[in-house]
Amino acid sequence: xxxxxxxxxxxxxxxxxxxxxxxxxxxxxxxxxxxxxxxxxxxxxxxxxxxxxxxxxxxxxxxxxxxxxxxxxxxxxxxxxx
Amino acid sequence: xxxxxxxxxxxxxxxxxxxxxxxxxxxxxxxxxxxxxxxxxxxxxxxxxxxxxxxxxxxxxxxxxxxxxxxxxxxxxxxxxxxxxxxxxxxxxxxxxxxxxxxxxxxxxxxxxxxxxxxxxxxxxxxxxxxxxxxxxxxxxxxxxxxxxxxxxxxxxxxxxxxxxxxxxxxxxxxxxxxxxxxxxxxxxxxxxxxxxxxxxxxxxxxxxxxxxxxxxxxxxxxxxxxxxxxxxxxxxxxxxxxxxxxxxxxxxxxxxxxxxxxxxxxxxxxxxxxxxxxxxxxxxxxxxxxxxxxxxxxxxxxxxxxxxxxxxxxxxxxxxxxxxxxxxxxxxxxxxxxxxxxxxxxxxxxxxxxxxxxxxxxxxxxxx
Ligand code: SF4
Numbered sequence: 001x002x003x004x005x006x007x008x009x010x011x012x013x014x015x016x017x018x019x020x021x022x023x024x025x026x027x028x029x030x031x032x033x034x035x036x037x038x039x040x041x042x043x044x045x046x047x048x049x050x051x052x053x054x055x056x057x058x059x060x061x062x063x064x065x066x067x068x069x070x071x072x073x074x075x076x077x078x079x080x081x082x
Numbered sequence: 083x084x085x086x087x088x089x090x091x092x093x094x095x096x097x098x099x100x101x102x103x104x105x106x107x108x109x110x111x112x113x114x115x116x117x118x119x120x121x122x123x124x125x126x127x128x129x130x131x132x133x134x135x136x137x138x139x140x141x142x143x144x145x146x147x148x149x150x151x152x153x154x155x156x157x158x159x160x161x162x163x164x165x166x167x168x169x170x171x172x173x174x175x176x177x178x179x180x181x182x183x184x185x186x187x188x189x190x191x192x193x194x195x196x197x198x199x200x201x202x203x204x205x206x207x208x209x210x211x212x213x214x215x216x217x218x219x220x221x222x223x224x225x226x227x228x229x230x231x232x233x234x235x236x237x238x239x240x241x242x243x244x245x246x247x248x249x250x251x252x253x254x255x256x257x258x259x260x261x262x263x264x265x266x267x268x269x270x271x272x273x274x275x276x277x278x279x280x281x282x283x284x285x286x287x288x289x290x291x292x293x294x295x296x297x298x299x300x301x302x303x304x305x306x307x308x309x310x311x312x313x314x315x316x317x318x319x320x321x322x323x324x325x326x327x328x329x330x331x332x333x334x335x336x337x338x339x340x341x342x343x344x345x346x347x348x349x350x351x352x353x354x355x356x357x358x359x360x361x362x363x364x365x366x367x368x369x370x371x372x373x374x375x376x377x378x379x380x381x382x383x384x385x386x387x388x389x390x391x392x393x394x395x396x397x398x399x400x401x402x403x404x405x406x407x408x409x410x411x412x413x414x415x416x417x418x419x420x421x422x423x424x425x426x427x428x429x430x431x432x433x434x435x436x437x438x439x440x441x442x443x444x445x446x447x448x449x450x451x
Contacts, residue, residue, distance in 0.1 A: 001145050001173055001431055002118045002224040002276045003302075006085040006332075016238065028084075035201060038227055038341040047085055049279065049332050052171070052221075053199025054228040056341060057279045057332040059085050064331035067089070067305065070097050 004051035006059050009044050012036065025050055085331070089303030098308035099131055102315055109135045110318050111267045112311060113260070113403045115253055116222075116274035117144030117431030118302055124436040126304045136315060139267070139403030140426075140433035142256055143274055145220045146173045147425040147432040148356040148401070149249045151389040154179035156379075157218050157247055161192035164382055167210060169203040170218040172196045177428045180389030184218075200232035200246070207236060207244035216378045219246040224276040226250055226367055227341040230348035233369070233376045245378040250367035251354055253277050254285045259362045260402050261293045268403050270314045272300040272307070275329040280345075282337025286325050294323045301329040348373055358397030358425035395424030400433055407434040414438060 007025035015022050021036040025048065034050045036042050039058055048055040114120055120140040123129055129138055142148055158179055161168035168184065175184045175196055188194040193213075197203055200217050207215035219229040229246060236244040253274055260268060273286060278299045290297050296317040300310030310328040317324060327333055345367070354366025369377045378384075391397070394412050399405040407413050407426065417423040419435045426432035430439055 001171070001220070001429070002116055002143070002222055002274065004224065004276045004279070016235075019238065020235075032198075035231065037231060038338055038344070040340060049276075051224055051276065052228045053201050054231060056224070056227065056276070057334075057338055060331050060334075064085055066330070067094065067309065071093055 002051070004049045004056060006047050006049050007032070007034075009042060009046050009048060012044060023048070023055065025055070086303070089301065089305040091305060094305040095308060098305065098312045101312045102136060102308065103133050105312065105315050105319055106133055106135045107319060109137065110269050110315060111137045111139055111403070112270045112272065112314055113139050113141045113268040114272040114300070114307070115141035115143040115257060116272075116277070117147065117429070117433075118276070119272060119274065119300065119307060120144070120433055120436050121431045122302050122304065123307055124440045127440075128304060128307060132311070136311065138311075139406070140400070140436070141260065141403060142356060142359060142401040143222065143253065144426070144429055144431040145222055145225070145249070145251055146177060146429040148251055148358060149174070149177070149220050150355050150357045151180050151391070152386055153247065153249050154183070155181070155386045155389060156384045157184060157216075158182055158187045158192075159384055159386060160216050160247070160378065160382060161187050161194050162190070164214065165193070166214040166216045166382075167193045167195060167206060168216050168218065169195045169197050169200075169206065171220065173429050173431075174218055174220055178422065200229050201235060204232050204235045204239070204241065204244055207241050208239055211243060214243050214245070217244075217246045218249070220249040222251055222253060222274070222277050223280045223345070224274075226345045226349060227280060227338075230344045233348050233373055234344065236376060237373070242375075245376045245381050246369070247378040248366075248368060250349065251356060252351065252365050252367070254289060255362050255365035256356070256359075257289055259359070259365075261289075261295060263402055263404075265399075265404050266402070268295075270296045270318055271298075272310045272314065273297050275299055275301045275306070275333055278327075278329070278333045278337065280337050280341045282342075283325060283327065283333075283335055290323055290325045296323045297325050299325070299327045299329050299333050301332075356401075358391070358395070358401050360398070392423040397424040397426055400426050407437040410434070
């Protein structure tokens, strides 16, 4: 029920006289609409976490990379994030 | 990076499993509060991979499961008797009320629509000005901004035919209810990542301090869950109790301020009944007085008697982590997902249903876990 998945913003359009920003968000091969009212500074190309049609957070790239530090020494990194 | 498949990497799963095995010396009971995490742990077979000393128990974090029977009866009543267009998330549709589910009502001709987002319900209201539209607004803090936004959108458009039937539950009061219970066995929590994405961490520090209970805010993918468990085991073994954030790629200290504002504008906290547990003080959201015209309860004045739960169901103990689903005498016998006797069997995120669905995946190990 609290499922929220990350997707990439493909395009943004204004609705209701500019009061609501709606985005088309790409999840793998599927595009869905999401309201950007909760992440007002999100731009095209950003990854956002979407839950029931509302983007609730941007994905922080630096933080996301951290976990791969564990594998860096093992030399298994390249194929994972390639 | 797609921020998804990477967190299913077998190499990282292996890395954190080894970490856990290397660190653990004593038995610990850890609870994941969120049903999405329960589902992921069971479905990915992670419970069968953990060392024996790490016993995962499953919390009450499935909003579909803990929605009282009485509210399902109300939703059915609104659809059948008041002829509203009743809109709901798909998860809620099959859950039986005391007499029937929304799906049964739909089969009998009631106008019930399964939606992905509450914002779609507002659109349906604007397209059907001569009909009343009610959204069945269940959820945790994660879903509260979307449900609140639907009300704000309806108000902005001046719609008079939209309302919500709220069944909103909150995580921190439930955690306190679990640790305050005399029979509590939980020694550490994986806190629900998406709830914290919205609310931030501030509500959790007092619980960590007061109950000396280590906590790690954790994501949903296998690597997230194992890293969260590894961080928690490390704290437990050292005798520490801190709040740590495994899910920092989306959870910030202060949560999402815009989302918190929308919630605060529309909702206020209230006592709430949790199916299988009972009433927990301050554990729910209701619409504020300013928005009472969007409150389906007030708009339609539905009075439906409280329904009795099945006496053989031990949901209260399962939802507090004191018993595992298969320790219930009814599990898989009289109680199955197609005929659930109690809360944790009604949705695949409930502990009983998760165990039932994936019980063929290494059943013995799972049951011993
Ligand atoms: S198996 Fe069924 S009856 Fe037993 S606790 Fe779970 S929901 Fe209740």
